[in-house]
Amino acid sequence: MLAGLPVSEGAPAALPREPRVVSSKINALVDEIANLSLLEVSDLNWALKKRLNIPDAPMMSPGMIMAAMPAAAAEDVPQKKTFKFVETAPCTMKEDMSKAEAYELAALLTKAGGTCEIA
Numbered sequence: 001m002l003a004g005l006p007v008s009e010g011a012p013a014a015l016p017r018e019p020r021v022v023s024s025k026i027n028a029l030v031d032e033i034a035n036l037s038l039l040e041v042s043d044l045n046w047a048l049k050k051r052l053n054i055p056d057a058p059m060m061s062p063g064m065i066m067a068a069m070p071a072a073a074a075e076d077v078p079q080k081k082t083f084k085f086v087e088t089a090p091c092t093m094k095e096d097m098s099k100a101e102a103y104e105l106a107a108l109l110t111k112a113g114g115t116c117e118i119a
């Protein structure tokens with residue numbers, strides 16, 4: 001599991017079909033990045049996020065949130081609210097519920113690939 005999400009191997013992505021000419025500078029960068037170790041890639045990722053001021057927040061697709069909700073509830077939730085939930089994760093989903101409801105919701109989230117904590 002990676003960041004609480006199940007990771008399964010699949011078919012590799014197809015190579016781009018359209019010919020594209022890139023500069024020698026870009027080719028040199030690609031060659032250099034392709035030869036980095038995983039630790040170096042992690043450091044590169046951190047440095048770029050810092051330099052470009054990109055927040056270090058876990059990403060979760062809106063489809064995963066919708067899959068975690070019962071079908072009837074999913075129809076009632078506007079898409080804007082779903083995106084707001086994804087952008088603020090991790091967060092409290094629901095409070096003041098019975099123990100059975102809490103475990104049912106936790107099971108739905110886990111089945112959709114998310115993680116949760118019942119407090």
